[in-house]
Amino acid sequence: xxxxxxxxxxxxxxxxxxRFSTPRASIQLGGAxxxxxxxxxxxxxxxxxxxxxxxxxxxxxAIQTLKSLHLDISQLQEDALHPTxxxxxxxxxxxxxxxxxxEGVAWDFLQRSDGWTxxxxxxxxxxxxxxxQRSAVSRETILDFLRHLRPEALRxxxxxxxxxxxxARYWIIQPDQPTS
Numbered sequence: 001x002x003x004x005x006x007x008x009x010x011x012x013x014x015x016x017x018x019r020f021s022t023p024r025a026s027i028q029l030g031g032a033x034x035x036x037x038x039x040x041x042x043x044x045x046x047x048x049x050x051x052x053x054x055x056x057x058x059x060x061x062a063i064q065t066l067k068s069l070h071l072d073i074s075q076l077q078e079d080a081l082h083p084t085x086x087x088x089x090x091x092x093x094x095x096x097x098x099x100x101x102x103e104g105v106a107w108d109f110l111q112r113s114d115g116w117t118x119x120x121x122x123x124x125x126x127x128x129x130x131x132x133q134r135s136a137v138s139r140e141t142i143l144d145f146l147r148h149l150r151p152e153a154l155r156x157x158x159x160x161x162x163x164x165x166x167x168a169r170y171w172i173i174q175p176d177q178p179t180s
Contacts, residue, residue: 027058029065031085031107032158036127037071045124050116050145052077052106058084059106075115079106101131108135112144120148129158 037047049071053059055078062084066073085105090098110132120126126149133139146155 027061029062030087032129032160033127033132034066036156036158038069040125041069041071046072048072048075048119050075050110050119052079052082052110054078054082054084054106055080056083058086075113075119077106077111077113079109082106082109103134107132108138110138110141112141116141116145117148120145121150123149123153125154125156127156127158129160131158131160 031051033051034049037049041047049066053062053076059078063073063076066076082105083102085107086102088100088102090100092098126145128142128146133142149155
């Protein structure tokens with residue numbers, strides 16, 4: 001998730017995937033919520049990242065990259081059991097990108113926390129996506145976060161229409177509805 005707060009107000013939060021994409025031989029930190037946090041920080045908002053990375057080399061690199069961009073990583077969770085998320089990007093015969101999104105990664109295991117609940121209560125905006133909802137654990141954590149937002153907080157939903165992750169049951173329509 002990405003959470004943003006206006007400079008003198010409460011903030012914007014990206015929540016969910018913080019991952020590396022590996023097109024050809026390069027490695028890029030990304031994910032819509034992480035990108036959202038960066039762009040809102042450039043606009044002068046107080047952006048925070050609420051995600052989960054592995055306690056591994058890519059996780060350490062993610063921390064360094066986010067710090068170098070002056071993003072608040074105080075709500076970034078670290079997972080010793082699951083690796084930092086990755087996406088392998090290749091081109092098909094027609095030159096179109098093909099994405100292999102690794103499953104069972106740290107952001108599939110977002111954990112509820114008092115810090116995240118308090119952050120939700122203060123946030124002016126939150127960016128969250130459908131891809132992070134592929135796992136029940138993260139989906140429930142995101143739902144819990146959304147339940148604690150103020151009614152006037154802006155909710156930005158990043159719909160990811162990729163491969164097997166396109167399942168309508170993952171999409172949060174209204175946070176007060178039970179999930180199946």
